[in-house]
Amino acid sequence: MARLLAYTSSSAGDIFPSIGLLLELRRRGHEVHVRTGAAEVRRLEALGLDAAAIDAGIEAIEIDDWMARTPIGAALRLLSALAARAELEIDDLRRTIAEVAPDGLIVDASCQGAGYMAEASALPWAQYCPYPPLIRSVDAPVYGLGLRPARGVLGRARDRIGWRLNDRAMAGQLRPRNTLRAGLGLGPLRRYDEQYLKAARFIAFTAEPYEYPRRDWPASARLVGPATWEPPAEPPAWLSAETRPIVLVTASTARQGDDKLITTALNALAGEDLCVIVTTAAHDPAPFTVPANARVERFIPHAPIIARAACVVSHGGQGTTQKALAAGVPVCAVPFCRDQFEVARRVEVCDAGVRLPHNRLSDSRLRKAVHHAITKREGATRVAQAFNQAGGTGVAADAVEELLPQ
Secondary structure (H helix, E strand, O other): OOEEEEEOOOOHHHHHHHHHHHHHHHHOOOEEEEEEOHHHHHHHHHOOOEEEEOOHHHHHOOOOHHHOOOHHHHHHHHHHHHHHHHHHHHHHHHHHHHHHOOOEEEEEOOOHHHHHHHHHOOOOEEEEEOOOOOOOOOOOOOOOOOOOOOOHHHHHHHHHHHHHHHHHHHHHHHHHHHHHHHHOOOOOOOOHHHHHOOOOEEEEOOOOOOOOOOOOOOOOEEEOOOOOOOOOOOOOOOHHHOOOOEEEEEOOOOOOOOHHHHHHHHHHOOOOOOEEEEEOOOOOOOOOOOOOOEEEEOOOOHHHHHOOEEEEEEOOOHHHHHHHHHOOOOEEEOOOOOOHHHHHHHHHHOOOEEEOOHHHOOHHHHHHHHHHHHOOHHHHHHHHHHHHHHOHHHHHHHHHHOOOOO
């Protein structure tokens, strides 16, 4: 059996997708070590994993893209923060490799510097991706804008031009990253997305038809379906007595300005014959005005709520969105930033819910969108069946084991 080292970002949305995989590898007899955000160390230790915190300096670099006034400004803030973190991740993972002496590495795709260090280490390594894969394809539009896939001559032309413009816009982001890579003896990236083609296995926690079907996935890619692990918890005592259709409203675990979604949902659905359950996550629940048909709490276990839900209203986070679809529950996605635009468009394209851009968010529009999303149960069920066939953590663990010395 092998000694494995996993390195993750500090975001719960990035950590949770890895946990099912790590527990499966431990179940198979491997020795699993994890370096992750300080807030999650105790949780992982309680699950029986050897866990320690990443360098505190990494977490001190705040990702404040939600403060930007434009999508371009938000992207630049995010990418600059990731580059600053990358420099610290390289030294942090180098020290940890020396300490743990692993036989193989598993690296969160959000940790770019850790990916460079893994590439330079000569150890077998896999990269896992907790968001829609940023890998270009002839069958997918330019990433980040939430564009609908296009077909025909005009569609292909749009995408070619889009990727050229994207490459020009991202050229400045390559310089600091290629400086880091040169310091490790690695060749330069010619395109930003090339960094996701370096690992021997790229484990994408998603599957078609939610993810856009493609003819040109790289040989390293394994689409394993969603990672639905969440902390074990009992259902709330009040849930069994609830007879009204349930709408779950979720916000991000990281500050992203999506408190507007919570306020709008509470107002929009206040007069409906629904039970509205809101988890505020990064937001303090105290300031929100709660109508008679709603409950607002910072955290409630999502799995038992989703199992009963008629619809999930999401900020477009990949984790919650795919958990809902894996249960056959349609989604109303209201994206605010980052990969959320891609998530929301995928929900719409696979006909498993609806997309409502945040700049069009209003009480009346959200109310209409929720009722429309509830009618998408058939599409959500179709996605759930495909997710189930993708294999999940078992296939992900197989992908890691394929890399290990026999």
